[in-house]
Amino acid sequence: MKILIIGATSGIAKECARIWAARSTSASPNSLVLVARNAESLATTSADLRVRNKTAEVLTYASSLTETEEISRLESQLRAGGPYDVVLIAQGELSQQSEAQSSVSALHQSLTINATSVAVFAELGARLLEPQGKGTLAIFGSVAGDRTRRSNYSYGAAKAFLASYVNGMRHRFAGTKVNVVIIKPGPTATPMTTALATSGRLAPASAVAADIVEGIAKGKRQIYTPGIWAIIMLVVRLIPGFIFNKLDF
């Protein structure tokens, strides 16, 4: 299998890469193409995967993920390295809602990385998969996008935009063997959420990643992980607004 991961050093994506690397064998090696912003973290992740399984092939590209010219150059490099079985788009950062409300640059940056950059790379992934006629394009949304709330709606709304974007892409690829997947993790223990880590209610990133890898293999279109969040968010979405707006969470 050849797997392209954008935002590959993010906590959950890295755990997914570890699972795919672990499944590599010399008879059928897995090839991982990793793209991320920080070159140092990318080198660390790449070394980690190679130690875990020497049969796994790892190729890395450092990229800002937001500069348009750089993305175009990257696209031609990635196209030359294809075809891909899976394209996973994972970049994101958990911005502070209070900063998003008070700072033009904080909100702008948050929406750029969490919404614009992901959509741009989703289209890039679609352009890679379309001529192949098959493959999985998986995009990280979040349960936070299912119903936005006061404590993190700048992040949640970006994720809601992605869910909507994916709906359109799925319509576009209907009837083909290109599967477009939206991944909706619940709160997960990753570097992004260390500040929340004391609550102890965060799912381990390795377990979330295992759900994602399995969901992709099974051809799911929507992956809630841990699975209980499908039920929780169904309930949350059904709460009438006049009640919802009185809740504090």
Add this chain to the structure above:
Amino acid sequence: METAPHNVVSAGTLQTFARDASFNLPPLPTETWLPRGLGSSYGDVCLNPSGKLVSSLSLNNFLAFDHETGVLQVEAGVTLGEIQRVFAPQGWMLAVTPGTQFVTIGGAIGNDVHGKNHHARGTFGDNTLSITLVRSNGEVLNCSRSQNAELFSATIGGLGLTGFITSATIQLQSVAGAYLDTENLVFQDSGEFLSLSDDSEPDWQYIVSWIDCTSKHGRGIFMRGNNSAESKVPQTKVGGPTVPFKPPVSLINKASVFAFNQAYFNLNRAKAGTTVTHYQPFFYPLDSVQRWNLAYGPKGFFQYQMVIPREGGREALDEILTQIRKSGQGSFLAVLKTFGSDAGPGLLSFARPGITLALDFTNRGEVSEALFKRLDSVVLEAGGTLNPSKDARMSRQMFEVGFPNFAEFEKHRDPLISSSMSRRLMGW
């Protein structure tokens, strides 16, 4: 131990860690910090309720591995379980592992943990070749037996008090696969246990015994194992039961302990003999019951692990078992083994030549403490000491007698690091 809220911050990445080594402490710090791994230690060595805990769990990368020599370089938050899982299929395993795999590399070094093969391979620190240590003044130091050697020996078993271990280079051992050839034998008293130990040490790498501390003479099950030449890995059962919530009172009481010990002894007596076992149940029997510690209820439990010299050790061991039986405060998990001749690589290493016994006791407040005091005096009399990594209550005097290198160790402490244990036993 009861729980208390803690302020946990992440160590971030190797690249950012040294730059941020002040951990956002105020300019004139009034607040201390303490390195933290998985927090599996039983006592207060991993607690610092008045300051910060700096978590190593974000440092979870493998850095390099030499397939020829088995030398592995890892970040400090990598767990022992992860190493076993990744490397057993590649023909390598940890040279030394404690009885749980839910331990980080940093924690294993900081507590200089030991395993069932102390007589063959020494402690975890003996198989640690080098470490990278970040001090709170921002210094990043490579420490080994040839570089910053004193700080290296202070940090092995240094209870996290000398700085933050960010990465380590360790020696793995070559194995055919993930299996062990094991044999279980029954012993009827401590004398039989000791002669079985002496007879087994030359030929068996792993030796551990479970002892029925409710029995009159200290009967038990002697378990020994060697890495198996068997390398075929059939499907093994992963995961086991979980204690779903903390019960309002301890489920571990006199009746359940007695019943368990009877059943465990008879079950194992019935299946004594040789077998091929996967490393998981052999090394990590309790890990199959997730969150087993919750069964002790809201007040938790104490573990009491002592080491006593072989000379006069049998008499002391019998006296300890008698005291426990008379108190009626038995233990499910009474683990008995002998340590080899290795005196310990660290200034505060616990494992040393002698006999070691570890027991869990439900926390019954003063009743428990009264028993521990009686056990303390037997241990001290015998020239023994307690394991700080599992302790929450020994006296400062007992610590100083058991760890005579403490004054030397103190020179290497990091002035901004402090734990509940260091304040209790070291005065800072």
